[in-house]
Amino acid sequence: MKTSAIIPVKSFSKAKTRLNLPQIQKEDLCIKMFDEVLRTISNCKSIDKILVVSKDEQAMKLSKQYNTMQIFDHETGVNDAMDLANQYLIDKKYDCSIIFPQDIPIMKPSDIDNIFSFFKSDMGVIIVPSRQFNGTNALLQSPVGIMNTQYDRGSYRYQLDAAKTATKNTSIALIRRIMLDIDDSSDLSLMLNQNEKPDFCKQIINLQQS
DSSP, rough: OEEEEEEEEOOOSSSSSOOOOOEEEHHHHHHHHHHHHHHHTTTHHHHHHHEEOOOHHHHHHHHHTTTTTTOEEEEEEEHHHHHHHHHHHHTTOOOEEEESOOOOTOOOOOHHHHHHHHHOOOSEEEEETTTTTEEEEEEEEEEEOOOOOOOGSSSSHHHHHHHHHOOSSSSEEEOOHOOOOOOOOHHHHHHHHHHHHHHHHHHHHHHHHO
16 A cells, blocks of 8 residues: 655744744644654654645645655645645555644554554544644544545534545544644643653753743
């Protein structure tokens, strides 16, 4: 099975408005989180290629270091970004895709492999919600584009309904490290307290103190 990870990347200058940090620190945090997500996925044996969809120049420059495929978009929404990515992957004859946000830095390669270990069919969807169950932190689709994504609805429950409409083979996977996305200061504190990735967490502490 030929698989691709998709990462839609919002411009760093517009991201993380709920974080109580100076703008330059927010942008630096976004860059470091995206870099860590890229590093994690690139070390995952279940993923053949990473596809980045963005218009942010820094994001594109950074992702080149990981030999990614790249698509420029106009930031009209994650669903539009997914349409671009799906068409590209279908044209390139990929069988399966898994979508990740740019802000789940404590995810590990084994977490991604676990998602694929749950997948026992050539057709289906697996969803990993956010820890508050108000977002989608991973979305596996096989075949590519099997469902109409619902990222603009603000809840993984809409995503789940869309998946069930597309296929009866729909599952929810609760994977702790993937479920922690960094949206506000409480998320950031939880990540640092858990210290799942000490080197990365040390980088973030240094960033906050700079």
